[in-house]
Amino acid sequence: MFKPIETISQRLNPQLRKVAVNTSWLFADRILRMGVGLIVGVWVARYLGTQQFGLLNYATAFVALLTPFATLGLDNIVVREIVRNSSHKNEILGTTFFLKFLGGFVLVGLALISISLLRSGEQLTYWVVSVLSAGVIFQAFDTIDLQFQAQVQSKYTVIAKNLAFITIAFVKIILIQINASLIAFAWVVLAESVLGAIGLAINYRVQGYSLLAWRWSLTRAIALLKESWALMLSGLTIMIYMRIDQLMLGEMIDDRAVGLYSAATRISEVWYFIPMAISTSVFPTIIEAKAISESLYYQRIKQLLRLMVFLSTAIAIPMTFLSKTLVVGLFGQEYIAASSILAIHIWASLFVFMGVATSPWFITEGLTKLSLQRTLIGAIANVLLNFLLIPTCSGNGAAIATVISYAIAAFVANYFNKNTKKIFFIQIDSLLIKYWSKTK
Incomplete structure (x- = not known):
């Protein structure tokens, strides 16, 4: 090892x-x-x-x-x-x-x-x-x-x-x-x-x-x-952002709904160590590139984001179609309802991967304080969306709320701040499939 x-x-x-x-x-x-x-x-x-x-x-x-x-x-x-x-x-x-x-x-x-x-x-x-x-x-x-x-x-x-x-x-x-x-x-x-x-x-x-x-x-x-x-307070915000879906499911539906949702997220979140490992490994090279030239610096940021988008979609697409087979194979027939939750929740990985990929940029640019703001926005969005979606869609609603709130925090929020608008457009570029094979 x-x-x-x-x-x-x-x-x-x-x-x-x-x-x-x-x-x-x-x-x-x-x-x-x-x-x-x-x-x-x-x-x-x-x-x-x-x-x-x-x-x-x-x-x-x-x-x-x-x-x-x-x-x-x-x-x-x-x-x-x-x-x-x-x-x-x-x-x-x-x-x-x-x-x-x-x-x-x-x-x-x-x-x-x-x-x-x-x-x-x-x-x-x-x-x-x-x-x-x-x-x-x-x-x-x-x-x-x-x-x-x-x-x-x-x-x-x-x-x-x-x-x-x-x-x-x-x-x-x-x-x-x-x-x-x-x-x-x-x-x-x-x-x-x-x-x-x-x-x-x-x-x-x-x-x-x-x-x-x-x-x-x-x-x-x-x-x-x-x-x-x-x-x-930042830690509390992060915990609300990450855990509130299970608590709201338990209070608004029942413990069985929490069990199904937890089974789906165990499979969905098992991949989250990948962006952390990659980002940690390339962080020093990004810092070095910043010292050499802005062009090289942003080229490496773009390459990292495109890699993260490619990896997350490469995971999410097959998991979406194989969710039923995976859930029943691992957890048994009793958990079959978790398959639709997994098919939705797995797409949160796209924005998790993107969020981790932008972290070196936020640190290098001295904008780490904005990370708390983005997390707070995501937490508020998650709570509101859960209130709207859980009563009618149960675990599927919580999964939809998670995907949307993660997208808001890691992606959409960057558009509304002048300091982060540049990284927003780089994220947009990384999402365009026709550019995945190119290196600028």
Whole structure:
């Protein structure tokens, strides 16, 4: 897995070599999780059936929506502070840990109050949400990962998290074999958080560090929160953008509709690592091209966008026509209604791929703040469209809302800002099939 990247990295200077190897670990993590996650997820879905699988995914989306209140938007700021002020590392890490730990309890409280109001009298839903939300408390130990990120040593996090992930994957298979109840699957999600936290703590100690050296600082906490509150709101916006469809389906239709929709999106979203991998790989060459000439710079942007459009449509077209075969083959006859959802939702990949492809341009041009605006516009559009379409079209309506809102955020919104209108017309050019075979 790592050999090609490590071979290339031998030609780089020590720092770039370190980055290349670190990136290989992160890619391996994504591929392993998506592969094993899809296989075990399909098995769990077939075992639980549409109703209970839907309830589990509803609860997962519910907790995920509140997660920004636990993470507090601190991660990137903390990594930056550790790099800048390594001598204050223990104070930064200790303060961050306690803020996230407290945030985890705040999330649990919000989750329990909210679910009691939304699903009054539904004891199973209440307990599933309770158990899943408790797992977020242990994510405070992800603070350790922030130091590994600052040191460009993500392999220690990948090892710890994936040992927990693989262990729990086997446990889920055992639960299926012994005919376990739904709540048992919620408990193993909590167990994965606990095991991941233990693994991180062990790796931290093995590397010669001690959690006991961490210190709390009220002054540091206030300084961090002053910077992070906007990022927390950004995270909340992103979660609404990504998860609101499942929650609205659960509230406006039923858990079975969530189960069908979740089955379709598991297949549709499995491809999303592709644009991330490509974009990350070509980003340095785009930056280099900018320094050489504007012409070369935009030529590479155009080439990247055309490649993304080609790949996404090459995935979406066959998936549209094979959706029924795929859904029934993977999930079983009970999920056949998810095939039409998949045939629609897969076209969101076109705009996901395009959005990721424009990210290097936004970063290079110093327009990253506009990304939050686009996400907010997409989130609002998604909510409004779901209100309009879900009552009459159920999961198909949610899929249509997703495709349109992604198109608005990643594509259409660029037309209405003078700073991004240029990239909009480049996107238009990439969508014209007759130009795919040309290189300008």
